[in-house]
Amino acid sequence: MTILYNLFFLLLSLLLTCILLFLLRVVLIKTGLIYIVKKKWRSIEDCFHVYQFFKVPEFNEGMQRNQLHHKVLVYLNSLTFIEDSDFTNLFTGKKPNEIVLHLDPNQIIEDDFLGAKISWINQDKTLVLKIRKADKRRVLRPYLQHIHSVSDEFDEKKRGLKLYVNVVDHQGDRKERWRSVPFTHTSSFETIAMESDLKNKVKSDLYSFAKAKQYYHRLGRVWKRSYLLYGPSGTGKSSFIAAMANFLSYDVYDLDLSKVSDNSDLKFLLLQTTTKALVVIEDLDRYLSEKSTAVSLPGILSFMDGILSSSCGEERIMVFTMNSKDHVDPAILRPGRIDVHIHFPLCNFTAFKTLANSYLGLKDHKLFPQVEEIFQNGASLSPAEIGELMIANRNSPSRALKAVINALQTDGDGRGALNLGRGSCENGSRKPVEEIGEPSGIFCKEGANAVKEFKKLYGFLRVKSCRKSQSFDLNSRQNEG
Ligand SMILES: Nc1ncnc2c1ncn2[C@@H]1O[C@H](COP(=O)(O)OP(=O)(O)OP(=O)(O)O)[C@@H](O)[C@H]1O
Ligand SMILES: [Mg+2]
Structure with missing residues (x-):
């Protein structure tokens, strides 16, 4: 009995001590006395x-x-x-x-x-x-x-980020070839209508690149990564570049090849770019076909291979845009030259819904089935064209959708057919985007050498398809970085 009493009192005193300590803590915290105690201590x-x-x-x-x-x-x-x-x-x-x-x-x-x-x-x-x-x-x-x-x-x-543009070298002294203005483009991956899986792949590719300094050094490679964005006008290539710059917080160097006087001038321009930069050449196919630049094809190729850039700063991403790869010299497109190819197609129904959501705040609408049917019949417009119609009619979603339907039925007919015939990824013919449920952009890695390096490093033996090897590449590098 006495043992039970003792145990009861022990438990009671323990409980009381806990309550007392708790109350003391509350008092100390509530009154700020805790700071005085801490200071004294x-x-x-x-x-x-x-x-x-x-x-x-x-x-x-x-x-x-x-x-x-x-x-x-x-x-x-x-x-x-x-x-x-x-x-x-x-x-x-x-x-x-x-x-x-x-x-x-x-x-x-x-x-x-x-x-x-x-x-x-x-x-x-x-x-x-x-x-x-x-x-x-x-x-x-x-x-x-x-x-x-x-x-x-x-x-x-x-x-804050900066946008640099190159100017003609009037003096011939190669000084101050880049002029900068604040880079204020607000485009982000969230505002671009593109299949979300593809968007995530690009994001993780960029992220793991930015973290992979040691890895590139160990391989003896220049720490750079290059992207080719190709697709018809108004499909979001330039907006995507702005989104990349905002995502990485990199400055943008927009290289106008018509203002470059020769190969060595291109080299100087590159030497004057800083680290953490996106070096962009837009409409490369046009420069090459029109020969509207004094830079030769070998000059451009060595720029792509990073021979020129290895001597200047590091951590740079090169982005090239083209309307089509069809008439481009195969040397430019050969595997290993540009790391990642991304196709920007005309709008499909999925991309249309993303645009309707961001431009009109519409998740669904009774006219959507009609729009879907028109897309299924092969009609299409660029996201820029559809976006313009939506902005112009933003006060009335129904009017906006009717305007899009009208435009798709009149202007969009031939364009859809053109889109269907386009090649997408190197390993196969392209089917209508909506028919096979393919992503609205195609992400195809062509770095065969890089793939070999990764395989050596991680012991991956299976040779996968172009598309698969790309995703494996991304995963393994992510782990590494
Ligand atoms: N996929 C998209 N998602 C959201 N907006 C888009 C998309 N594509 C185009 N737009 C809108 O259309 C306009 C033009 O797009 P952008 O300049 O990026 O196209 P582009 O592919 O670079 O065209 P070009 O080949 O003529 O240079 C931009 O204002 C952009 O906001
Ligand atoms: Mg553009």
Whole structure:
């Protein structure tokens, strides 16, 4: 009996202690006393550690700006810890409704890195780093490197993307060949009407490319990737390039071949592009067939193979667009030259529904079956043409759909037939998109060499079809990256 009593009292006292501790915690948190306790605890802890201090002044002895000071400031302003500090400054940002936090003079910021507690004090144009002596050897160097990369990334994002266009070299001195303007195209993968599976493949391909620096280096390859976007006018090729740039946060270099004076000029232009860039040549088929450029075919081929670009920065993506591959020199299209080919067909019913959703906010409509039937009969228009009709009639969805039906019945008849006859992927003849339920864009990887490399690396033995080898390639690289 006494044992039972003792056990009961023990349990009761345990329960009471738990309730008391819980109440104490609530009081501490609710009243803010927790911060006082934490502060006191830290100052007691401080007494048992030896600290080292590193000063980062804003200017050096020659009164030149110390870049590290700028980087640390950018880094500290990006920390979430700044929100938790006792006081800080609030400013409006560049974007509407944006509010940014900025360090105040004399403010102390706590940071955590690899388990070490680090604090920064903002004192009279000098930032002072305080670190425990015991942590210094292990943490200081990687911490400073971390600051470098975070602040570079932050600066990069703040800078905004740029669109560069090449200008004619009037002086003949090859200086300032690129002019830039802010890149403000708002196109994104979400706004492009395209089969979602294909879109995801492109996204993951781009993403794994951006992460694969070590991999490309190990293979001794130039860290670049090239895409060919081909299809009739108004099918979204240029919009897709803008979406790629926005997705990767890369600048765009739009190369106008008619303003390039010769092969060596092309080389100079490439040398002047920066890293993290999308180098674009639009309408390559037209330049080649009209011979409207002074650059020769070998000049273009070596540009594609990355021989020229290997000497300049890295991490670049090249994009070429064409209306058709039919009359292009086979050397351009040979496997391994352009990594990924993407076909942009005229609109099919699936793409039409995406457009109707984004332009008119329509998920379904009683006229949809009629539109579907017209598409099934082979009629088609470009997404640009359909988009225009929808924009013009955006206040009345029914009128917009009737306008599209009308246009498909009159202008769209022959175009559909043309689309059906087009080749799509290298390994087979193209069937009507709607009939076989094929994606509205075709994604076909032609990098036979790259496929071999991946097979060697990962021990894949089965030779797959063009389409399959591409997806296998993407998966394996994703794993790698
Ligand atoms: N697949 C699509 N999804 C959404 N909008 C599209 C699509 N295709 C075209 N558009 C719209 O049509 C307009 C023209 O498209 P874009 O300039 O990208 O076509 P293009 O294929 O580059 O044409 P071109 O070969 O004549 O240069 C853009 O405003 C774009 O928003
Ligand atoms: Mg275009």
